[in-house]
Amino acid sequence: MLILKKNDLNLTGVLQKGLETFKVELKKIVPQLIAIFIALLVGSMVLLATGFSPIEAYGALLLGAFGDIYGIGQTLTQATPIIFTSLAFLFAFKAGLFNIGAEGQFLVGALAAAIVGIFFNGLPNIVHISLALLAGAFFGGLYAFIPAILKTKLGAHEVITTMMLTYVAIYLTGYLVTDIFKAPGWVSQTPLISPTAELPRILPPTQLSASIFLGIILVFLTYYTLQKTVLGYEIRAIGLNPLAAENGGINVKKGLILALVISGALAGIGGAGEILGVHKRFIDGFSPGYGWDGLAVALIGGLNPFGAFLAALLIGILRSGGMTMNRVTGVPIDIVTILQALVILFVAAPVFIKYLIRRGKKI
Amino acid sequence: MTEIFDLITVGLFASAIRMATPIAFAALGGIFSERAGIINIGLEGMMLTCAFGAVATTHFLGNPWLGVFAALLIGGLLGLLHGLITIKFVGNQIVSGTGINILALGLTAYMSQIIWGSRGASDAVQGIDPISIPILKDIPIIGDIIGVHSPLVYILIIAVVISYIILFKTPFGLRIRAVGEHPAAADTAGVNVFKTKYYCLIISGMLAGLGGAFLSLGHLNLFAWGMTGGRGFIALAAMIFGGWMPLGAFGASLLFGFSDALQMRLQTLGILPPQIILTIPYILTIVVLAGVIGRVTPPSDYKPYKRE
Numbered sequence: 001m002l003i004l005k006k007n008d009l010n011l012t013g014v015l016q017k018g019l020e021t022f023k024v025e026l027k028k029i030v031p032q033l034i035a036i037f038i039a040l041l042v043g044s045m046v047l048l049a050t051g052f053s054p055i056e057a058y059g060a061l062l063l064g065a066f067g068d069i070y071g072i073g074q075t076l077t078q079a080t081p082i083i084f085t086s087l088a089f090l091f092a093f094k095a096g097l098f099n100i101g102a103e104g105q106f107l108v109g110a111l112a113a114a115i116v117g118i119f120f121n122g123l124p125n126i127v128h129i130s131l132a133l134l135a136g137a138f139f140g141g142l143y144a145f146i147p148a149i150l151k152t153k154l155g156a157h158e159v160i161t162t163m164m165l166t167y168v169a170i171y172l173t174g175y176l177v178t179d180i181f182k183a184p185g186w187v188s189q190t191p192l193i194s195p196t197a198e199l200p201r202i203l204p205p206t207q208l209s210a211s212i213f214l215g216i217i218l219v220f221l222t223y224y225t226l227q228k229t230v231l232g233y234e235i236r237a238i239g240l241n242p243l244a245a246e247n248g249g250i251n252v253k254k255g256l257i258l259a260l261v262i263s264g265a266l267a268g269i270g271g272a273g274e275i276l277g278v279h280k281r282f283i284d285g286f287s288p289g290y291g292w293d294g295l296a297v298a299l300i301g302g303l304n305p306f307g308a309f310l311a312a313l314l315i316g317i318l319r320s321g322g323m324t325m326n327r328v329t330g331v332p333i334d335i336v337t338i339l340q341a342l343v344i345l346f347v348a349a350p351v352f353i354k355y356l357i358r359r360g361k362k363i
Numbered sequence: 364m365t366e367i368f369d370l371i372t373v374g375l376f377a378s379a380i381r382m383a384t385p386i387a388f389a390a391l392g393g394i395f396s397e398r399a400g401i402i403n404i405g406l407e408g409m410m411l412t413c414a415f416g417a418v419a420t421t422h423f424l425g426n427p428w429l430g431v432f433a434a435l436l437i438g439g440l441l442g443l444l445h446g447l448i449t450i451k452f453v454g455n456q457i458v459s460g461t462g463i464n465i466l467a468l469g470l471t472a473y474m475s476q477i478i479w480g481s482r483g484a485s486d487a488v489q490g491i492d493p494i495s496i497p498i499l500k501d502i503p504i505i506g507d508i509i510g511v512h513s514p515l516v517y518i519l520i521i522a523v524v525i526s527y528i529i530l531f532k533t534p535f536g537l538r539i540r541a542v543g544e545h546p547a548a549a550d551t552a553g554v555n556v557f558k559t560k561y562y563c564l565i566i567s568g569m570l571a572g573l574g575g576a577f578l579s580l581g582h583l584n585l586f587a588w589g590m591t592g593g594r595g596f597i598a599l600a601a602m603i604f605g606g607w608m609p610l611g612a613f614g615a616s617l618l619f620g621f622s623d624a625l626q627m628r629l630q631t632l633g634i635l636p637p638q639i640i641l642t643i644p645y646i647l648t649i650v651v652l653a654g655v656i657g658r659v660t661p662p663s664d665y666k667p668y669k670r671e
Contacts, residue, residue, distance in 0.1 A: 050477050098457055100404075156652040157661070159402070159457060160603060163596060164645035175638035295461055332476035337469025344462035345444075349452035 031353040032302050036314070038356075039342035043335060057331045064324020065317040071324065073206025077278065079316030080208075081106070081287075083215035084270025085294025086301060086308040087222050088263045092158075093303060094226055095259035096239040101147065101162025102267040103291020104169035109140030109268025110275045111173045114282035115181065117193030117275065128196040133214070133272050140268015141261040143169065148260035152253040158260065166291065174284045181282070188284035199277035209277025216309070218266065223305040225262075235259050267291060296344045315340060373507040375624055380509065381582065383613075383620025384516050385410065385591075388574030389598030390605065390612040391526050392567040396442075397607060398530060399563035400543035400663035401449055404460035406571045407595025408467030409441045413575030415471040418586040419478060421488040428491070431515070431576045438572020442564040450560050453667050464595075472588055483588050490584035491515065513581035515573060519613075522570065526609040539563055543663035556668050571595070600648035607662045619644040 044054035065075045085102045092099035099105075113136040120131060147161040174188065183191040199209045226232035237245040238255045246252045270290070279286055297315055301307030322336035346353060389406045396403035403409075413434035421430035441463060448454040448462075472482040479485045493513050500510030530536040541549035542559045550556050574594070579586050597619055604618075605611025626640040 046473070050473075100457065100461070150649065150653050154653040156649065156654075159404075160599065160652055161649050163404070164600060164649050167593060167596065167645045168642045171638040171641045175636045178638070179636060292461065292465070295458070296465070299458060332473045332482055334469045334473035334476065334482060337465060338473060339469075341462050341466030341469055344458060344465060345448060348458040348462055349448045349454035351452040351454070352448075355452075 028304075029302055029307060030357075031350055032300055032307070032311075032347060034353050034356065035300070035343050035346035038346050039339050042342050043339045046338060047331065047335065052329060052331050057325055057329050057335070060325040060328040061318070061321035063321070064328075065321030067324070069203065070206055071320060073203040073208040074320035074323075075313070075316040076203075076212055077206060077208045077316070078319040079312040080212045080215055080277075081270050081274045081290040082293045082297050082312040082315055083212070083219065083309055084273065085267050085291050086297035086312055087215075087218055087294075087305060088267035088270070088291075089294045089298040090301075090303055090305065090308055091222060091226070091235075091266060092259050092263035093298065094232075094239045095235045095256055096242065097151075097256060097260055097263070098159045099144065099147075099162050099260060099263045100159055100295060101144070101166045101169075101291070102263070102294045103287065103289060104162065104166035105140040105143045105264040105267035106271040106274075106287060106291045107169045107173045108143040108271070109136035109265075110271030110287070111176065111181075111190075111282050112136050112139035112268070113197075113272030114190050114193060114275045117197035118181075118191055118281075121194050121196070123196055125196050128194065129199060129276060132193075132197050132276055133269055136268040136270075136272025136275075137265040138268070140271065141265035143268070144260045144264020145257070148257040151260075152256055173282070177282055177284050183281070190282045192281050193276065197276055198280060199273065201277070207278045209273070211273030211277040214269065214273055215312075218269070219305045219309045222266070226305070231255075231258065267294070293340075296340060299347050300343055373504060375628060376508045376621075377512075378624040378627075379617065379621035380512065380516060381620070382623040383616040384513075384519050384581070385574035385578045385594050386598050386601055386619055387519055387523070387613050387616035388577065389571045389595050390601040390616055391522060391609055392438075392570035392574070393599055393602040394526065394530070394607055394609060394612060395539070395563045395570065396445075396567035397602065397665075398543045398662050399539050399560045400546060400665055400668070401445070401560060401564060402456045402460065402665050403442075403445060403564070403567055404457060404596070404599065405441065405445050405463035406460075406567075406598050407591055407593065408460075408464035409438050409568050409571040410575035410578065410595050410598075411464075411467040411471055411589065411591045412441060413438045413572035414579035414590055415474065415485075415575075415586045416572075417576040418485050418488050418579045419474065421580065422478065422486065425489065427489055427580045430488075430580055431491070431573070434572040434576035435569045436572075438568035438570070438575070439565045440568070442566070442568025442571075443561065445568070446561045446564040449667065450557055450564075453669075456665060468589060471586070475586060475588070485586040487585045488580075490580045490582075513577065515577040515581045518573065519577075522573070523609045523613045530609065540662065542668075546668040550668075550670065560668075571598075574598070597644050600644050603661075604644075604648050604651050 047054045047057050064071050085106055088102045089099055113132040116132040116135040147158045150156040150161050151158045177190050178188040181190045183189055199211055201209050234250045234255050237250055238252050242252050275282055297311040298308050301311035318336045322333045325331055326333040389410055393403055393406055416437040417430035417434040420433035421427045445459055448459040449456045475485055476482040491513055493511050495511040500506040538554045538559050541554060542556050546556045578590055601615035601619055602612050604615035622640055622643045626637045629635050630637045
């Protein structure tokens with residue numbers, strides 16, 4: 001009896017502690033949840049104003065995203081590239097850097113992986129895939145090294161340089177696949193990668209590939225690196241206060257360069273995963289802006305790797321369900337983009353959300 | 364080589380001016396915003412929404428000038444929205460701008476589908492006809508290049524001059540620059556920092572709006588999905604390249620417009636890949652920002668201002 005009681009006590013203690021941590025963690029994402037809620041509300045108004053039923057539209061959206069295996073596969077496929085790009089944005093942001101050029105690093109990494117996938121034949125699967133992914137990481141990181149050097153050595157602001165380099169990457173990769181690496185035919189695309197470089201599809205007949213596992217691993221790895229390693233500590237210190245970090249003996253320039261390069265590498269692996277898992281070749285304009293989504297998703301996720309993962313799933317749900325919603329109810333698919341933008345705008349203004357919470361408490 | 368020289372025609376320069384116009388409008392908008400200390404990467408979205416608004420208004424009311432008016436109104440409102448988020452609610456400027464860009468892409472495609480049943484393109488509407496300037500149009504060569512254009516092109520030139528005068532020759536301009544450079548000092552001197560920022564953002568949105576209206580009503584006479592195609596970002600490049608000065612930004616826009624016009628003509632010849640030429644504005648901007656050829660310094664540190 002005594003032992004049982006003791007166990008009971010322990011159990012409730014553990015439960016209480018767990019509940020407390022859960023509460024603390026939950027509190028952190030309250031502004032995000034409110035932002036999503038308000039965005040859905042404003043979205044309903046847009047739907048109502050244009051003659052659609054929000055209940056039907058959102059219902060069809062949810063059904064499309066979760067209704068069957070195909071929907072679930074589509075949801076996860078849509079979320080996968082954004083997991084990487086949101087980690088990329090988040091990692092640089094922790095050092096106080098605004099890497100809005102993840103799209104460019106994503107594309108450069110994707111093309112590098114495609115080239116390795118095409119030209120290195122006769123390798124065992126594991127070796128070929130790893131090599132292509134590494135190429136994606138390396139060239140994505142290298143492409144982010146340019147703005148890193150421009151920032152630390154010459155003082156050029158990374159917002160502008162990464163943005164400009166994104167367009168350079170769009171045009172350069174476009175040129176390379178319409179010229180040097182072009183497959184025969186009318187489409188601007190590379191030839192197919194060798195089968196040995198293909199990431200396995202894990203939920204046929206959907207396009208979902210093992211790339212999502214890589215994304216999940218990187219979520220944990222990013223969290224671990226930022227929270228539990230010296231490098232992560234230094235990066236966060238630089239992000240909080242570069243002057244204090246410098247005084248505390250941290251090499252700020254080195255930290256900034258590393259943060260941006262790792263950020264670019266994360267985006268680059270994402271691009272590689274998309275090529276090796278989904279498209280099997282680099283097609284000009286294949287990315288509908290996954291890099292730009294990364295910024296949004298990282299912010300919706302509260303700049304926390306796990307939050308970013310959940311936010312990427314949310315965008316995946318919206319995109320995959322949006323297609324079904326469009327088919328069933330005739331609501332233009334672009335409502336999904338509007339919702340995404342609204343969440344960003346509400347998340348952008350935390351003071352607005354706090355103001356709403358205060359107002360809500362008074363009532 | 365003769366083929367390349369054949370390309371350099373009066374038509375090429377006239378087309379360069381048309382290409383430069385929307386970029387220059389948005390670049391002027393960027394200058395007002397950044398001089399007051401707020402980064403506006405939402406120019407792209409503001410332009411796109413206004414290009415749409417101009418066509419939709421013309422579609423319903425039948426008069427393209429009412430469309431231009433609508434573009435000014437919508438642009439001003441979007442500028443105000445950027446202001447509300449970044450000034451009143453102290454939101455991040457980059458995030459707010461990105462949000463506006465995404466919102467513009469979604470909203471215009473959504474409404475295009477509702478109004479015209481196609482998210483790709485609207486029906487054609489009545490555009491703004493080009494006008495010819497008497498005397499000017501009769502001068503050889505020059506007349507062919509700048510003599511006959513959309514009225515918005517001439518409005519742009521007036522806007523460049525007026526922007527310069529406002530920013531550098533009036534007390535209001537002095538206040539704007541003070542607010543951007545040293546908000547605390549401006550506040551101490553009795554300038555209403557927040558109000559000045561709001562004014563500048565509204566002007567910024569209106570100018571971007573004119574750029575959008577030119578794209579849809581002065582060029583194609585319809586709205587197409589994502590028709591700004593990154594011009595808002597090129598405008599930021601032109602603004603930086605021009606050293607945050609109206610005339611400089613106008614010159615940079617002309618240069619970028621020229622490279623765009625040249626790129627389109629080279630495409631038919633296949634000498635230099637068009638994509639390579641398209642990267643020129645971006646690479647030039649990076650080079651200038653890095654101080655490799657003549658350093659430029661931003662007019663503000665863009666930190667949100669808090670009263671002590």
